Amino acid sequence: MARADPWQTAEVAGPKKAAVLNQAEVAMAVIRRAKRPLLLVGHRAAEITLGGRPLIDWVIRLSKGAALPIIASGKAAAALVGRRYPPAACLPVMDAANRLADPAWTGIDGKGGSDLVLLIGLPYPMAWTVLSGLKHFAPHLKTITIDNVYHPQASLSFPNLSEEEWAEHLGALIEHFEE
Amino acid sequence: MDRKGISLKIGEFASDVGQIRDLELTVGRITRDTWAETMGPTPFPGVTALRSWDRLLLSRYRPFYLPFCDLCCLCTYGKCDLTGGKRGACGIDMAAQQSRIVLLASCIGAATHISHARELVTYCIGRSGTTHRIDVGGVNVEVEAPITRLVSGVRPETLGDLERVLEYLEGQVTALLSATHTGMEGDALDFESKVLHAGMIDQVGMEVADIAQVSALGYPKADADAPAVPLGMGTVDTRKPVILVIGHNVPPAVGIIDCLHDRGLSRDVEVTGICCSAQDMARYAPGTKVIGPISWQLRYVRSGIADVIVLDEQCVRTDLLEEARRVRSPLIVTSEKNCLGLPDRTDDAVDQIAADLAAGRLPGALILDPEKAGAAAVETVLRVAPERKKQGVLPGLQALTGDADRCRGCVLCRRSCPNDLPIPEAMEQAAAGNLEPLGALYDACVGCGRCEEACPREIPVHSCIIAACSDRLTGETFTMRAGRGAIQDVEIRKVGGPIVLGEIPGVVAFVGCANYPRGGNDVAEMAVEFAWRKYIVMTSGCAAMSIGMYRDGDGKSPYEMFPGAFEAGGIVNVGSCVANAHIAGAAVKIASIFARRNLRANYEEIADYVYNRVGAVGVAWGAMSQKAAAIASGFWRLGIPVIVGPHGSKYRRMLLGRADRPEDWCVYDARTGEKVQVGPVPEHLFCAAETREEAMVLTAKLCMRPNDTTRGRALKLTHYMDLHRRHYGMVPEDLHLFVRTPADIPITMKDEVQRILAEKGWEETTIPDPTLLLRMIRAGKG
């Protein structure tokens, strides 16, 4: 499998494909440049482990390090609350994406919408469809996926990665911010 | 009701007053109208008749499109790249293109139900005559066809009356489909309005189909105590010859059951079914065996238990001829819509067909006469069964380990699996002799077979999963309450008030196919949860089977735990897909029977009533088909929200409200004409949920309606808050949007809620007599 093939073989997007995010520095630069970035966290973050630690702990480190407010869907919200790190908002992912697509949205804090969203922990078909919706109907928004699967519908995506590689990629990104 | 086609010809006629020569008089229809109710504004509505109602809904629930790909490839101008706001060669943009695809899906779904209805009506008329009276519940059901009455403005009394309704539906679906042609509709919202129209006529089609079969085939008639029927592969007596029926159109199955009965063989042959044909077989003859939802097709066929396989239509795997060949089971196809390349043997003698099938001279036959198909299936199974000895193709233990050993861990199976199941890891374990991880995939496997298609080593992956837990399969012995059909008028009278006032917290319908993200248990557990909470739970089709395949700690199935009546805490199986019409029908009957609103061709007013007052929600957790798309669209036009599972996001469009925009949530107070802000109730019309837990929280929330009394709202809020806290670990952030007055606050949560309201700067509002329609305002009307 090539690193930039869609993880689900048949999910071919078309002419506009995500740039592959191989270097943590690039991701960091994009996040730093964004005015109002957000982290959208799906339920899988509360269910799976990475490098022997719950993925939700990686999410918290990233959120803290990069000062990324979190919108979490149900189970992820519960896991965050359980770690005394409640999300900035708890919304179903469809609802969150629909708001993100609206340039007039006043944001989770009422101070403005978003120009960058990072996604992690969503089931593949949902992440796929949501990213496509944002690609086509939210021209004001960049999307980055940081799961271990390549998502052609994003603006930028981690490639298909083994668990060890994923831990390295995510770890490097977090460490850049923590430095 | 109308009668058509009276023609009078007079060649020459002379009398004292004059002469007539060559007079031809044709009367298109004669109307025998015994329904005294005044005709409403929209009888037999055309494509745009309800456009303004649709626009009202769509202004609140704006489409959020989720394109599958960047292109349109529907005509030879294309492929056209629609990225970055580009338009295609025909001028269409991405939003319109997506809504066009949604319309196509809904048209396919509606056409399928309507065509199915046509077949059933023709069949039932052939069996019982055009004047056979429609009877779906005897004296308990006076409003026998609420959706048909509402949409068309006619009250069908006989089977023949249904034909006129079908003509209308067929015309509408053709018109709608034509709107998807290149260079037709170009506006996304107008496409969406047509989607809603397709959904509405789909509901009529389903109703026509079900009331015809209920009336003519002696099914349970609105019976809360419909018989329990055996469910699961373990219920099949494999010592007997076994016939399997798959699909949705029951006549061939009826042919089989009747033939067995006539030949005195009912106890000697097992008749088993998958999907909605099984649901309807069970309504016709409760001794038949329901194997399971559509995802059971491959596993059951490959087990080799079925000696003859009979297919009718809809959701049937199109590779079943090859699958049947592999297990040496003759295949009989019975629908002109699904011929599978087989020779047409309709005009041949049953003995001859059976002889050819039994001798293997033919792998299968097309028989378009359901009675003959039934007779041929019976004759064939008697000849074939002794020879076949139930030979299946599921690998034994040794073969399974050998297959697993050939796995090279390329991950192509996993990358093809819709549920991303960790097959390679399980294969590795299986090769080492540990079958548990492979068997553990069984629950979440939807039986699509994509893993096998992908495997470069030609490992029968799906078969391996099944074989790794074969005792699970044979241990599947459950029961399901047979589909009861309609809801009785008396039941509506009893619960109409509590539903409309919000004192029964909601009606939740678990419907649709079995494309579940994590297995059918999710549906069962949701149904049980809401039944415990005293919602009215309705179900149909494959979802009803999944609910039956659950047992509580005491070994009871949900159908044993909860009554089958349309009452708080009931689990009501209405029947097959087409019986879904009784779910929408129940909502419509609340408006007509309980609230005494005029029903006749009065769609907009009734939908406005249902939308503002009836806290109903559909949950199609495993929806995959175009029919499911059409069914959902029919619910939306009535203002009933639908939640789908994560795979449902592939329907490519959500209809989402914006709770953060108070200006979106105003209704008129019908008493005064004032505009009142009522909060986001219901918040969405169509939303995919990520997990079962999210679906439950969303369901409780979407049951709220502007008309809820304070007691009703307090009850609904209790459930919403409780589920939210249990699954999300916190109080809902949007709680304040649903509290209108202090009396709405659940008493047990008073302090906490009051604190939150204070933090949010909450202000009290009034509870109106809600309507979206200006014409419903009574003030100034005298």
Ligand code: SF4
């Ligand atoms: S048959 Fe089951 S395991 Fe194979 S791809 Fe389909 S869902 Fe996945």
Ligand code: SF4
């Ligand atoms: S596709 Fe076949 S060979 Fe590849 S991992 Fe799956 S089972 Fe093994």
